[in-house]
Amino acid sequence: MLTRRPKALTALLLGCLALVGSAVGACGSATPGEKRLVVEIFGDLGYRDLYTKFEQSHPGIKIVEHIVSYDDHHKNLQAHLLGGSGTGDIEAIDGGYMAQFKVMADKFVDFRDYGADPDQWLAWKSQQATGADGRLMGLGADIGGLAMCYRRDLFEQAGLPTERDRVAALWPDWQSYIATGKRFMAKAPKDVAWFDSGSNVFNAIINQAPVGYTDRGNNVVVADNPAVKQAFDLAVEAVQAGQSAKLATFSQQWNAGFQRGSFATVACPAWMTETIRQNAPQTSGKWDIATVPGGSGNWGGSFLTVPKQSKHRKEAAELARFLTAPEQASWIFRTQGHLPSQAALYDDPAVLGNTNAFFNNAPTGRIFTEAAKTLRPQYQGPKDGDIGPLIGLGITRVDKGKQGPSQAWRQVLKDVANATEP
């Protein structure tokens, strides 16, 4: 009997592991007569209480929300559109992916058919979701805006001003941001860099250019557009001056960098304020927010779409319009920090007067709306989402000392050519 015990034990152990390994996601099924709307999004947009409100005013409708990771969500949507089945009734699409999905604009409903008016949103936001034939395939949910989050305590230790208006005056443009970085590094505490990663700085700079990676004829112009090279050179100058903490955005190490105070500034859109707060709650009050160099900008933000596959297009379109209406968007901003994209709210005192206690009561409402309102819209091509990270890799190679700037740029061009050929 004794020799059998290990066997039984192992079997038990294996059984337990198998059980853990096969955790099954249960799917509820609709009761007869009930219309079930599936909302597929890639991060918490703060809609949960709004669903309940909508269900109460629309008897017979049941709303189910699926949240999947950013990359997987957009890959699934691409696959389901290609395959012709499997999408939700409402699908969120990130601003960075919008141009790519616009190629398949005919697979989404035109919200103008359901009474939506593109002028309800900031002009550039609606433009991003408007197809060549004028169809409105997405309703603006949130946007990012862009500001510069900075650590007051580290600025003080390096002998820089800490008050947000004086900090903003340090960097009217990116050149002076890098110059301030040099001043900071000269007296910085040990193991503290000026910013998180060169690619983030690059993204913020290129975002402000009138033309980005693609011209209006959908030609990729990375190699010919001087603005791209200038942004690359600026970012490279900064990383070569040792200002980067060399932390890839959204990596574990990047998250830890917030807790350890590895960098003094980070270009932050409105939604990132929540990321920082959750990553490093113990740094409350040490952070503050100033205007971003160059004054305007946007990073991220999403749209709601209704694929034509939906069996309840009318109800789904109605729900999407409800979720993106100014009243709901204002409520989401005040309770959860997602910056609205509705034009009407940009004069709304409740939005403009919003402050954030974690960031030393910074006037987030005023700073982020200002950045979003003054943004010069940049044309986005379907490949833009692929190109940005490839240039970011080039800056990282310089940052890690693996390549010189010109060699890194040559490989960037080669990578971009590889990504954009058919």
Place this chain on the structure above:
Amino acid sequence: MAVFAPSSVLPGRRKTTPAAAERRSRLRHKFDVSGTPYLYIAPFFLMFAAFGVFPLLYTGWMALTQWNRDIPGSEGTFVGLGNFARLINDDYFWNALLNTAAIGVLGTVPQLLLAMWFAHLLNRKMRARTLLRMGVLLPNITSVAAVGLIFAQLFGRDLGLINWVLSLVGLGKVDWQAGTWQSWVALAVILTWRWTGYNALIYLAALQAVPDDLYEAADLDGAGQFQKFRSITVPALRPTIIFSVILSTIGTIQLFTEPLMFNPGLSPTGGDSRQFQTLAMYVYEQFWTHGKYSYAATVSWAMFMIIVLAVGANYLLSRRIRSST
């Protein structure tokens, strides 16, 4: 075997002559004997046709077109073997092939040697033998994604356990993800950790066929553990080694999740200079990130042909080894 009642005894049935009934019953019997085995294995082949052969052929067709995510209607553009011609001149494809081969060799050779040694040790009589035998399999049944994430942390530059140990013994910190060799070694460690136990069990099963007298005779002759391993275990395992080498080769060529998870930021480029981008990751990058559906299909077909070549080479080699013994 099914038994059929003679139809004449059943009421209300159509009348048949005993000879016809006899003939039918014989036919049924014949079908039962020679037909049903095919029915039993049919589900596998139907599944294989749907999820193996069809995708293979469809991918082959895709490779002959210029289907691109961002060009509507491009799935109908026929380009013949143009994509394969591009592949020959694609540095990144050859880079991915080199990475895959290097990680494969680094991750497989020490692994199989270690697995043989484990099998040799587990073959002896000892306490809790079954527990230990099952225990070596544990790394294999854990989720690949979880393992990849945990190892990415262990190999972290600033906060990783491995760098902490290295700095304790006075060696400098290593940026495991940034370097070419460094990342290859780290990935080889992950593969070895995950698959050594699995191969050890396969070898152990083969060792059950080796008579104990051989080891006992060796003991009488005063052979040591290593000597017994070299002179008895390894020769006895030879056919199994060939089998596991083939399996490992196929597994290596398809290597994907571990290097993807190893990358901070999880981009399929395999590091900032594609230093650990494997073939499967290159397919993924071309297909999902860049939307080059046809080109990704071309790389997939190249992978398939590489696997066929590798398995063929293994087979020829194994025939030579077998005939030489």
